């Protein structure tokens with residue numbers, strides 16, 4: 293299996309190389325050159341298997357020569373052993389034909405753990421083989437950061453720097469990033485938005501001297517391995533509700549587009565997915581783009597679902613690559629227009645291709661809150677605000693007899709203020725995190741300035 297860049301100008305890599313490289317050297321994102329496909333019989337055989345076995349069968353064809361079967365199985369077993377639910381990703385029924393896929397039973401209570409725990413294991417295997425040390429820099433709107441810290445804390449050959457937008461994450465999210473005491477962990481509160489954090493991260497990748505000197509690695513969904521690990525739960529959920537014998541639809545609370553893009557990959561692999569529904573909060577650039585054909589930035593508005601307060605939806609580039617018939621030059625031009633003009637128009641053909649793959653919906657702040665209130669009364673499910681965005685849009689797209697699965701992306705306890713305001717109930721953290729508010733915080737306030745960030749990372753990383 294080989295990996296190519298969405299901008300067509302970077303070296304073709306193996307899975308292991310693409311995983312350690314992160315952003316391609318032409319600024320694009322790595323994608324598999326071909327997508328392995330599963331027959332209906334192979335999909336049917338996944339029903340009822342342990343999550344770990346499904347993860348192995350789904351991931352192994354993409355991993356190719358980088359890891360042996362034994363290595364991958366071992367990494368998967370270690371990755372999910374600490375999850376707080378035997379099913380790993382349990383499904384609960386909300387309504388006739390509407391299911392919720394709970395993705396928040398991992399160590400940091402968000403769906404990011406599903407991928408981050410496994411890539412933590414895979415990075416360790418790859419680094420041991422190559423005798424390398426690396427500097428991970430991550431950008432987060434709240435959840436990727438803590439998941440990355442949890443996966444890499446305390447490792448001798450890895451330093452982790454996490455950029456998060458100052459004042460724009462929940463207190464629980466912030467404390468999850470600022471309280472780990474390990475010396476290889478650095479939480480950096482940046483004066484700006486998540487998009488600024490992600491832009492500076494990409495700037496670092498595009499600054500080759502810095503990148504090579506520090507051994508820069510990325511664990512955002514820039515990294516293909518992140519997306520791959522997220523493909524797995526589409527298979528477990530779909531087979532649990534009857535695939536491949538019947539079709540299934542998914543609704544995904546969407547920001548950086550990694551999660552829903554994993555659903556697209558599952559579909560390309562043969563999973564019979566009817567609708568892939570993008571659910572956005574008031575930062576609705578993706579919904580506007582599908583509706584109007586223009587991807588147009590208009591400023592991030594802070595919301596009660598802060599992890600989705602994103603305008604530059606990184607993985608949309610991967611979706612565009614497919615929509616433009618894998619024309620890297622066309623994608624590079626769009627990304628250049630986004631950077632220089634703040635937007636671009638999608639061609640008619642590509643827009644049609646996007647609309648054939650995705651539908652979308654947008655949820656206001658009031659509707660998000662109302663959905664948390666109503667869903668608790670109706671089904672007893674206490675939703676986090678991101679999952680509530682998904683449930684609202686998902687409910688509007690249920691089309692019998694095809695079941696709808698909405699992804700619940702975070703635990704309500706990560707956003708206690710929004711949940712309490714909607715329901716009067718303040719959700720508690722699990723016992724292992726009960727002292728989170730007593731732990732000492734360690735955080736550095738940083739400017740939105742590439743040179744200053746690079747200097748800080750150079751100074752703090754262990755050589």
Ligand SMILES: Cc1ncc(COP(=O)(O)O)c(C=O)c1O
Pocket residue numbers: 402403433434435436513545546547548549550551552599600678679701702
């Ligand atoms: C809780 C939560 N829900 C949804 C999302 C959106 O996921 P994606 O960025 O993969 O679209 C994020 C972050 O990205 C998140 O942290």
Ligand SMILES: N[C@@H](CCOP(=O)(O)O)C(=O)O
Pocket residue numbers: 431432433434435436437511512513514547548550599600606
């Ligand atoms: N919501 C995310 C934003 C980064 O997304 P990623 O999937 O690219 O890591 C977060 O919580 O940080």
